[in-house]
Amino acid sequence: MAAVTAVAGVLARLVAAFLLLAAQVACEYGMVHVISEAGGPKGKDYCILYNPQWAHLPHDLGKASLLQLRNWTASLLCSPTDLPAHGFSNQIPLVARGNCTFYEKVRLAQGSGARGLLVVSKEKLVPPGGNKTQYDEIGIPVALLSYKDMLDIFRRFGRAVRVALYAPNEPVLDYNMVVIFIMAVGTVAIGGHWAGSRDVKKRYMKHKRDDGLEKQEDEAVDVTPVMTCVFVVMCCSMLVLLYYFYDHLVYVVIGIFCLASATGLYSCLAPFVRRLPFCKCRVPDNSLPYFHKRPQARMLLLALFCVAVSVVWGIFRNEDQWAWILQDALGIAFCLYMLKTIRLPTFKACTLLLLVLFLYDVFFVFITPFLTKSGNSIMVEVATGPSDSATHEKLPMVLKVPRLNSSPLALCDRPFSLLGFGDILVPGLLVAYCHRFDIQVQSSRVYFVACTIAYGIGLLVTFMALALMQRGQPALLYLVPCTLLTSFTVALWRRELGVFWTGSGFAKDLPQPPWAPAPADSPQPPKDSDAPLSPSPQPPEEELAKSPPPTEQPLEPVTSEEMGATATTQEPGSPGSSTPEPVGRDLAQPDPEAQPGALA
Incomplete structure (x- = not known):
């Protein structure tokens, strides 16, 4: 019994999802093109939500009729007494959303000569629906317009405006x-x-x-x-x-x-x-956190720049x-x-x-x-x-x-x-x-x-x-x-x-070759990370002994002032010195892209 109930629940959810998808297909987005009758600013498109089962909208703006918009938002248009004395002849009334159905509104508008109906909604736009017999009875389009867009229309174009309702085709894939x-x-x-x-x-x-x-x-x-x-x-x-x-x-995620x-x-x-070859000066000696290591001034400027870019986005993100x-x-x-x-x-x-x-x-x-x-x-x-x-x-x-x-x-x-x-x-x-x-x-x-x-x-x-x-x-x-x-x-x-x-x-996982360690007086590998690696297939010890000193200069040569802040020379065998270590065969031909600065 429990299994049957579970299966019935799953089927009910599938049916509900199918009906939801069907409602989404019936509901379509369109546009209302608005221009001023006084010839003011250039026309602008606003979003509308309509149901093509009431009446289809033309796909081309050139084929849409440009009609006068009648501001009738003071009325809900739910009864004949809400109609104007001379009706909506060749007009598109703009009415408020009320307690009556969309069918009652659009039936009254169509009976008084309206060529379309725009319903203003302060809530989320929902598709204006009805039953099949009501769809067959109505021959004018009905759509929902947001209250915010209505305010923008009258603020931008004034009270005397003309509108055209249309729904251009969606491209298969946007550029x-x-x-x-x-x-x-x-x-x-x-x-x-x-x-x-x-x-x-x-x-x-x-x-x-x-x-x-x-x-x-x-x-x-x-x-x-x-x-x-x-x-x-x-x-x-x-x-x-x-x-x-x-x-x-959401604000926590934005901050992160x-x-x-x-x-x-x-x-x-x-x-x-x-x-960069300039601005290599360092922060003076101090005991502050982070700054006591005397970072370069250009790196501090870079950090300030990165923080500034992030802050600018955070302020103007919308x-x-x-x-x-x-x-x-x-x-x-x-x-x-x-x-x-x-x-x-x-x-x-x-x-x-x-x-x-x-x-x-x-x-x-x-x-x-x-x-x-x-x-x-x-x-x-x-x-x-x-x-x-x-x-x-x-x-x-x-x-x-x-x-x-x-x-x-x-x-x-x-x-x-x-x-x-x-x-x-x-x-x-x-x-x-x-x-x-x-x-x-x-x-x-x-x-x-x-x-x-x-x-x-x-x-x-x-x-x-x-x-x-x-x-x-x-x-x-x-x-x-x-x-x-x-x-x-x-x-x-x-x-x-x-x-x-x-x-x-x-x-690090390959077996080590039986190479003898290099003598203590052999040339030391360059300490700077910008020295190139030789592509010679010889072992590292022979490579260091036979290859000439690297000619590429380090990106940040040590100045005399910097040398004074560090140890100058270390004797072989001292705690700070290092000698070449035998490595695996993969070091025989190091890749050129492993060189410092190749991708930096």
């Missing part, structure tokens, strides 16, 4: 998808390349001069299975909390984004600033005309910083993380509509912002680009196309792992290139699904299979699946 595609694929490619190169450089460049806090490399964090589980649980909890307490938590994006922007711009550019720039910097900081040590860890987040994305997009009272997806509702939100704030953890075409959907419902940061970071971690593995096994970037191309193909498939289904899509549903299967296929084809799965192709 802004091209911009999002370039930003997403570019971020994944650059971030994966940078993360892989820097990680391998840290393995090779063990003898580096400590030039203050700004020269210290960011330590990468290896993701473990426990961390993956904790991360997914936190994501699920935060998403559910945002769904129920959006207005309270401001701090994280400023840090990411600093991390991305710091390598370029260090290459300016739809240009604030999205700052948000995308900060978001890309944040993604690059995370790809550089977080590291997946094995393909097994990559597979676990991507599959778990694959299930997470699918569940919260496709399954949660059957579990919520409103029938809406929790993921889409949170990403786009709840329609009943009192703050009208949007989460910033997305790349957003405004629609480049003029359409009702762009004007009414979704003026921006969105792509979440998770759809960039999660596959990007796999791309970074592939690049690290490429460098270590010297595979000519075959894993990195194949995985990056697979990400681009997966993103194109996501856009195609979005165009066909006309609803929000879980991008990881398409990105995870494309990237994982491509990486797996390449490893299987190269017969490296074992080492690729366990990460045992890395230098």
Whole structure:
């Protein structure tokens, strides 16, 4: 009996979801084009919500009749006594939404000669519905207009205006998808390349001069299975909390984004600033926190600049005309910083993380509509912002680009196309792992290139699904299979699946050759991280003994004043000295991209 009840409940939810989708199909967005009768400012389009079962609207503005708008909002138009003395001959009345039905309003308007009806609503726009017999009886369009738009019409154009109702066709795919595609694929490619190169450089460049806090490399964090589980649980909890307490938590997320994006922007711009030949002066000696290490003045100016950019976005984040550019720039910097900081040590860890987040994305997009009272997806509702939100704030953890075409959907419902940061970071971690593995096994970037191309193909498939289904899509549903299967296929084809799965192709895991240690008086490796590595296949000791001194100058040569603040020379065997250590065979031909500054 319990099983039958459960099945009946599931079927009831499916029927309710089907009816909801059917109602959404019947309801369509349109436009009302408004111009002033006195010939004032240029005409403007406003969003309307109409039901095509009452009457269809023309798709072309040139075919729509330009009629006088009659402001009749003082009346509810629920009874014949609410009609004007001379009726609405060849006019479109604008009435307030009241207790009577839409059918009663539109029947009275049509009987008095109106050519259409606009109902002003102070609440959320809902489709003006009725039954089939009422649809057959009415021959004029009826649509809902928001109260805010009504006020803007009369403020901008005055009381004497003409309007035309029309509903242009929606394009299959907006051109802004091209911009999002370039930003997403570019971020994944650059971030994966940078993360892989820097990680391998840290393995090779063990003898580096400590030039203050700004020269210290960011330590990468290896993701473990426990961390993956904790991360997914936190994501699920935060998403559910945002769904129920959006207005309270949205400002917390905005604050976190401001701090994280400023840090990411600093991390991305710091390598370029260090290459500048000027403003190398340092902070005087002091005992203040952080400043006691005497950072360079240019790095402090860079930090102030990054904080200022983040603060400017935080203040003007709701300016739809240009604030999205700052948000995308900060978001890309944040993604690059995370790809550089977080590291997946094995393909097994990559597979676990991507599959778990694959299930997470699918569940919260496709399954949660059957579990919520409103029938809406929790993921889409949170990403786009709840329609009943009192703050009208949007989460910033997305790349957003405004629609480049003029359409009702762009004007009414979704003026921006969105792509979440998770759809960039999660596959990007796999791309970074592939690049690290490429460098270590010297595979000519075959894993990195194949995985990056697979990400681009997966993103194109996501856009195609979005165009066909006309609803929000879980991008990881398409990105995870494309990237994982491509990486797996390449490893299987190269017969490296074992080492690729366990990460045992890395230098630290390879057997050490029986080389004799270098003598104590042999030339020491350059301490500065900007000295290039020789591509000679000889062991490091012979390479150091035979190769001439590096000719490339360090990016920040030590001045006499700086030398005075540090130890000048250390004798061989002293605690601060270092000698070459035997390393694995992968050091025999270090990759050129592992050189410092190659991607900085």
